[in-house]
Amino acid sequence: MMTDVTSMPAQGGTLSSWDDDPVLTVEHLTMRFGGLVAVNDLSFNVGRGDITALIGPNGAGKTTVFNCVTGFYKPTEGRIVMRHGRNVPESLIASVTNSGEQHHHEDGSGVFLLERMPDFMISRRAKVARTFQNIRLFAGMTVLENLLVAQHNPLMVASNFTIGGLIGLPGYKKSRAESIDKAVYWMEQVRLIDRADDPAGDLPYGAQRRLEIARAMCTDPHLLCLDEPAAGLNPRESAELNELLQFIRQKHGTSILLIEHDMGVVMQISDHIVVLDYGEKISDGDAEFVRNDPKVIAAYLGVEDEEEVEEVLEEDAALAAGKSVGEAPGEDSPERPLGTTQTDVTGDESGPVPKSAELDPIPPAAAASAAALGEPADGPAADAAQTPMAGALSTARDGRPDKLTRISGIGPVNEHKLNAHGIFHFDQIAAWTAEDVKQAESYLAFDGRIAREDWVGQARQLAAGEDTEFSRREDRKTSPRDPNGKGGAK
Template sequence: MSAANAILTVERLTMRFGGLVAVDDVSFEVKRDDITAVIGPNGAGKTTMFNCVTGFYKPNAGRIAVARRDGRDYLLERLPDYRITREAGVARTFQNIRLFGGMTVLENLMVAQHTVLMDASTFTIGGLLGLPSFRKAEAEAIEKAAYWLEKIDLTPRADDPAADLSYGEQRRLEIARAMCTGPELLCLDEPAAGMNPRESAELNTLLRFIRDDHKTSILLIEHDMGVVMDISDHIVVLDYGRKISDGDVDFVRNDPHVIAAYLGVEEDEIDEAEALAESGGAVAETAS
């Protein structure tokens, strides 16, 4: 299968803010049609790394490469943020939800299809004149929006303002909005934050559906270990800006580095843990 090749390759990524090194020489891969989770304690540099991948920060060093299915390659650190979504096919959501609150749910999904509709409206003039090609594109855009509304169970709320939705509904809408841009890689910043167990179970179903039926790879930051362990194919662990572990769920769960970072350990235990990790790390290298 094509699952062997990587859609996103991050190499030696470094991001400094003044004297603080938020992301320090991090390298990892996101494989096609995988759900890859980035975890780590607060302040580990997850969101900074995320902002580098989606173009909101320009990294100080390193390379972020995207290989699209049709063979086109992009170096994200060189692209302005809007072209990362438009051309490299990378869409994102935000940790603190950023919907267009005063616009309806449907309008939010229409804004996400801006690039397609803008091309169809031929510099807005074709749209002003109401050319049939534009009307067709608009009808298709509404259809696509309706499809995603169906998938996130928000069809009855389509014409309500996005700000009136409940927290969980807003999170789902943000994911649907990102999917309406037609991405190949979907980056989710804490999608399960503030959700109850039932809602996060529904979220897992939605994310699996996106991966399996839309062939969209997912990179997500998450604190909810239930969600992470349940759906991730691959986990990357950051701590103090460095990558401390990288592997599948079972590997990461038992990695003494990860346990140390999350639970804290005595001084002498670290050496012991490192010795263990070296052998464990070697196993992981050969396994992948």
């Protein structure tokens, strides 16, 4: 279902870790539109498992580079190499280049020359996914449908190119169920599971951005290209975005290439920054290096205003530091220059993260975003994993837990999380006090939802053996994840 974690992010080692094991190499890329040179002889590497940022003033050619990498433009000159697997020999790349083929791959490793491939093949074969500066969702389709469209190619194969699916072969049914599981997984990661059946166009802006990232991730990419993912997000939302990107990189081993204007976001999360100006690379290095590079300062604010630049960047750094307090427990000196700390921070975080997302009772994104929402760091959110919840049991009584999903608002994931904390029965939830509700909310990262949906009231009814309207509907379903709702809530 998920890409295995093939590599952990580069630990804060040498400056050029991205040159040692690049996932994407852009070499001498030039893009001309008539007489206009949008990108001129640009070369850079994107390290495997890194978050690489592409920054530059407006019109510097960032989006053009993106469009070249993802195949929406055919570059005028240059080579763009995507590598699957570690240590692809240079000789193989050279031989593929000379052979005139688009790509070459054998078990586990592969070489893809993106400048030769049409856009949809880049997504399908080279596993490069992208999002757009102006969000491009399928607005009239539901959130679930958006994520299913992203799994088009494996589903087409599973349905024997529609023929098998049309006559109802079992293989298709199985992979359809799997594709829905995957969609559900991503909806949970981006906290859109409650809006699964709403049209994407109805979502608020921040949720649309998250959905677009989830949709791109449903294609199982090796490289995720994000075009201004934080544009239009409020500080809280962009902090959540950071968490999501860290999660994607760590759990799925997906390398990330992003364009961003928000320096706070860039400095905070990037392992590697490439700066463009007038289509040329003016700086390339980690955040600390780029921030102190006089060329970058000149490009951003003009040569004369160096003093001001320093000030602005200081402010950015302070802002970013403030944001990162919640999610960087290892950081004890917020006044430290940010660029240098970043690799350390990610190193710290990658330690305690469990290997499998499925077994993890609290996804780090959820827990950390709860922390980022301004909960005190030593509050219930931070140590929820250790503190048992009120009336927790070590196992279900008689080994038979109640089906908590019969409460409206509790999905399979929340049920799992609650079980992990010793909540197995309706009467346990029914006995929750206001304090307990608050604690549960903060740890499930739902503000106010438990009270709003009246879990306690529902649980009381269910514990007494009565049915609620929702539980009756839930019971009628043969399978809660039946995509066509056959036998479901009709």
